[in-house]
Amino acid sequence: MGSARVAKSLPLQVAAVCYRRRGMAIEFLLVNTNGGSKWTFPKGSTNPRLSHSQAAEREAAEEAGAIGTIEPRHFHLYIHSKGVFWQPGGVQEFVVKAFLMEVHRMRRPEEGNRRPTWVSPEEAKHRLAKGREVKYCRELDTVIDRALERIQFHHELWGAYGGSRNVRPDASGKDPIADAVWP
Secondary structure, rough: OOOHHHHHOOEEEEEEEEEEEOOOOEEEEHHHHHHOOOOOEEEEEEEOOOOOHHHHHHHOOOOOOOOEEEOOOEEEEEEEEOOOOOOOOOEEEEEEEEEEEEEEEEEEOHHHHOOOOEEEEEHHHHHHHHOOHHHHHHHHHHHHHHHHHHHHHHHHHHHHHHHOOOOOOOOOOOOOOOOOOOO
8 A cells, every 4th residue: 555644644444355265265255336337345434333343344244244253453454446537526545444254154235236246366356357447456456365365374373173263054054155145
């Protein structure tokens, strides 16, 4: 992200970088933006009554229907933009605190227009790049790369215990997030 001075002068948002393990593979959960033309991580404004990680966790539940374990500290900061230069208000940049969240189960999202979708890291980078300027694409590529590094670190740390911690099968004995797809 450039300098701390730039970060302090931009408004703050929080994002839940949601992931799940599928065997040895990692998948990320993306949602459509409000306008529906781009893909993004569940994200939004902070709330004075919630910690930043709790606000990101709330966004994951509202926008994607994702329930899981979110890390209490952000793992990365990135710059994000909203708007387009030819419309009133133009482009607004935000600093986004990214929080890693391992998803344990899915429910129907409160915001039905978001179309939560699980994708590989490569596909996540591809979808996040569509319709964005190069500098914002690079920011999002770095988020995916840093998330993968952190997930790998957790796997090495907790690997002896096998699989995801805290994942509980539903009543049928199936993994509750393995095939979750919402229309």
